[in-house]
Amino acid sequence: MQHPIHPCRLGIVGGLGMLGAADLFYKLAKAMPAARGQDQAELLFEQRPFRDDDRPGDSDATHGGRKLYVFDTIRRFEARGVDAVLLPCFISHTFLDELRVEVRLPILSIMDALQAHLAAHYPGTRRLGVLTSDHVRASALFERHFPATSLLYPRPDVQREGVMTAIYGADGIKAGQLQGVAVERLARACRDLLDQGAELILPGFSEVPLVMDALLARGIPVLDVNRIYAEHAVARPARPQPRPFKIGVVGGVGPAATVDFMDKIVRNTPAGRDQEHLKIVVEQNPQIPDRTANLLGHGADPTIALYATCKKLEAAEADVIAIPCNTAHAFVGRIQPQLAIPVVHMLVETVAHIRRAHPQRRRVGLLATSGTVASGVYHDIAAEAGLELIVPDEADQARVMEAIYGPQGVKAGHTSGRCVDDLMLALVALVLRGAEVVILGCTELPLLLAQDEDFPVAGRRIALLDPTEILAQKCVQLAAQAAGAAPVQGAVAL
16 A cells, blocks of 8 residues: 655544544544654544534435535635545535535545445455445435446335434434444344345445444455545545636726626636536725826825735635736736736737737737826837837827716716717727727727727728737636646746
8 A cells, every 4th residue: 555755634524423533533543654753644633513404314315504514624624734635424425526616625535445445356346235325325426436336225124224223313323322233233234235146235324334343243244434445545645626717807997897807708608508607706896096097107006906906816716817907917017926826918918819810910009098008018018029009199098088087988987979989089090090900908998899800990991909808718718728737827928
């Protein structure tokens, strides 16, 4: 048996069957390699009271309290730096997939342990007798893990009066009765399985190993599932549990643009049902100081607020961060080095789209806030890509700012009328100066004019680009890549 080459921290979710969990803890300690001091593995056992079904083994039990208890316990283990979790409860393994979607901490499966053990030590076994609860049997847990094996269960009267009573009854094993009638009932159920042709008895209760010796003394070939689970946990290094890709969104810059961006993610996601859409977490923070005002020299620095918002998204386990605000990207270079996850750089992705979709076009117009223009952030990225950036003259830039910030502007909630007229005047001027592609470089501007790769203006056809649309498409692409490859690492297009 292979052992880990370094100390590990294993968490055991207790309370689901206190005696069975305690037995697993003991056997896990025995399975650990002998070590001293800091080389010893760390075992964390947590048990707290929780509300569950009165008869958890019944086939129609819902286990709402049990599910939430297990989830909360695993999250506490995550916060304590545990490497992997053991779940000594077959009922809880029926909703293991539900848990794995929501936690990254590896949950070691007792069913995987049993599969590996039987394959290694009993490869010729074709007929397995299973002792488990009505609920576990109804969930087909064993059928899913042993599809090529003939599974045998006790006859209904034996299951009812023998197995379920032996475990859950007032004089059953869960009540601490490890001798006498409970053992006799289990032995009767085992003999029923052997009469049906079972070659081996596989318990689906973590309590059965507590009376193993008594069953073995009666000549019953029953496996110690807790020992098998413990040795499996020690022998196999824990691997992080993959979870659905999650996009973190810095919201509130501005609020309407945030909603528009989320809509674009939904529209660009190929999905036939709710569950196929992407996970998104939004930190809506309209109190982030105005980026344009700061860049123009008369407003508070938004760096700390942007960084704090990104750190909250990082804490919420986002895989990447999207900031649907062009001007805010002038500050990304300051905060990215301090983040553990990448910001998908909307401006870089927009310029990359131009090079990819319009390789022959070199003159690019920019309609953006004065802060974005003054920062030169688009200029630098465009120049590096070999593009000539054209910005409005003073009068037309004033029109763009009026379309964005004016009393009839888009930030005030207007999407028609004067704001559109002002924007069109500035757009026409850029096209007449030779712009072949125009970037709607403020995330509110696409609320006035939609992206169009063949937009008619001033008697010509140009590409009118929406960076938030391009950013949404990139986020969807990253999610698709993560679903079939390794997680995204490092900065994205910075």
